[in-house]
Amino acid sequence: MLINKQSEQNSVFRPVQAGMEQIRIRRMTRADIEQVLEVERASFAQPWSADVFSATLLLPYAHYYVAELTGNGEDSRIIGECGVRDIFGEGEITNVAVLPQFRGSGVAGRMLDTLLRESLDKGMTAFTLEVRAGNLPAIALYKRFGFVTEGVREGFYEEPVEDALIMWRRSARK
Numbered sequence: 001m002l003i004n005k006q007s008e009q010n011s012v013f014r015p016v017q018a019g020m021e022q023i024r025i026r027r028m029t030r031a032d033i034e035q036v037l038e039v040e041r042a043s044f045a046q047p048w049s050a051d052v053f054s055a056t057l058l059l060p061y062a063h064y065y066v067a068e069l070t071g072n073g074e075d076s077r078i079i080g081e082c083g084v085r086d087i088f089g090e091g092e093i094t095n096v097a098v099l100p101q102f103r104g105s106g107v108a109g110r111m112l113d114t115l116l117r118e119s120l121d122k123g124m125t126a127f128t129l130e131v132r133a134g135n136l137p138a139i140a141l142y143k144r145f146g147f148v149t150e151g152v153r154e155g156f157y158e159e160p161v162e163d164a165l166i167m168w169r170r171s172a173r174k
């Protein structure tokens, strides 16, 4: 399946078109968890479990999203997921991931755009996340959305051991 990438100047995300199929960003529900786990397992050495997602979705301060590829009729498939926890007005972003075959076409950008817009509407004024120091696609994505590196946690990650960059976006601009 091909996804055509279109560049859009002055925009932090790029729209994605996939033939007759469409990608929709919406809130994650319990019914999504099974497919979200596939995205997790394909993306992280230490993926979250179904229990962790179930518990997280019950938290009033947790807001999780999926990218859903909708096709003809009833076909639909979760191809990406991300989430934020509202810690007293600061948004802690977790689990930004896209299925490998759908990466590089702006799917994560679209998810982050929705997450940040809706989080600002909910009153979050700053956002933070941790990323592996060698994760260049993720770092490029976050910089595009105005995140800057403010700290390093040495050897924070396991499998393999790697430093974590602590990134923040403190301005409330979209």
Ligand SMILES: CC(C)(COP(=O)(O)OP(=O)(O)OC[C@H]1O[C@@H](n2cnc3c(N)ncnc32)[C@H](O)[C@@H]1OP(=O)(O)O)[C@@H](O)C(=O)NCCC(=O)NCCS
Pocket (backbone or CB within 6 Å): 043, 044, 095, 096, 097, 098, 099, 102, 103, 104, 105, 106, 107, 108, 109, 110, 129, 130, 131, 132, 135, 136, 137, 138, 140, 141, 144
């Ligand atoms: C990080 C991730 C979510 C990005 O998803 P995506 O849908 O491919 O993201 P987008 O297409 O919106 O943007 C990817 C960016 O990485 C850039 N990129 C892609 N490969 C790259 C590479 N090897 N080196 C540097 N930049 C790269 C793209 O050019 C794009 O940046 P740009 O818009 O400035 O050009 C995806 O790679 C992923 O799921 N990785 C595994 C899980 C993960 O590491 N998550 C982050 C945890 S903090």
